[in-house]
Amino acid sequence: MRTRKPQLIAWMILLSLPALGQRINVERDARFGSKINVPVKIEVETLANKYIFYAVNSSYYPYTVHLTINEIQNLTPERVDAQYKVGPGRTRLIELKLQDLARQTRYDYNYTYAIGLKARKIDPDFPYLIPVKKPFSYHYKNEAEQTVFQNHFSLSTGDTVYAMRMGTVVTTPDMFSGKERISDRESLEILHNDQTFLVYENIDPEQVFVKAGNKVLPGTPIGLLRDPAILEVTLYSSTGDGFVNASDIKYYTGKDKVVEFSNELHEVEVRYPEEIITAEFSKRDLKKYQKGQLVP
Secondary structure, eight states: OOOOOOOOOEEOOOOOOOOSBSSOOOOTTSOOSBOOSSOEEEEEEEOSSEEEEEEEEOSSSOEEEEEEEEEEESEESSOEEEEEEEOSEEEEEEEEEESOTTSOOEEEEEEEEEESOOOOOOOTTOOBOOSOOSOOEESOBOTTOOBOBTTEEEOOTTOEEEOSSOEEEEEOTTOOTTOOBSSSSSOEEEEOTTSEEEEEEOEEEEEEOOOTTOEEOTTOEEEEEOSSOEEEEEEEEEOSSSOEEEEOOOEEEETTEEEOSSGGGGGSOOOOOHHHHTTTOOHHHHHHHHTTSSOO
16 A cells, blocks of 8 residues: 655635724735644554544644545545544544455545634624623724724723633633734634634733633633733634634623624623523533533
């Protein structure tokens, strides 16, 4: 049997820093802020009657892997050309089964990978929690008192930041060198079930309350602000081909009401109601939550 060395093509998540204006623009040609050199590798386990292909993902981000196996002899299936969703760790992809013990086997394989899975249908009015409980001001206003920096909360050093939605932590501010992240700064980034990401900027790397791989609930304390105490949050959605798009954030302000970042948020009493915390729970999560085994 002989194999060809895999050809690796790692696409990058693209973005730019927030700019002046009511919207945050994302440039598809900007570089991914930080990345692992080769985040995904293919391993082949050889058994007596089959070969099992695995993808090993050393990142906390999910990947889309495209595997092709051809020149297959004495094995089934006779050709493989498929995409797979690969989470952190080792994921079983496919197996080639031996047809005749007396005959020689052969296959060649190639694979490519792209960071992220294609986002599911996104609810434009999904209710995100306000990430701070203390009074805040806007980072900057123009002469007409209109918000210029969207989704920037100006607070005090040491104030607590809370998760705005249920998800999995994929990077923290203290995981900067050689680790993957959307931002090119020391951000804390959380992946949601619909393949959107929330990026929290300016959390103190020495005052982080969560670790990569942790599941967080809406309202979970995730860290403390450092100086200057301006929290920036940005919502991105994955395209599944290594890119992300910026999306609007709608903040929960009361029963059945959400608003974009505006002066109206100053008039809101910050609350984290149970119906918001449990909105995305599975039946198993809900049972744990009701028993006090799952807390924000």
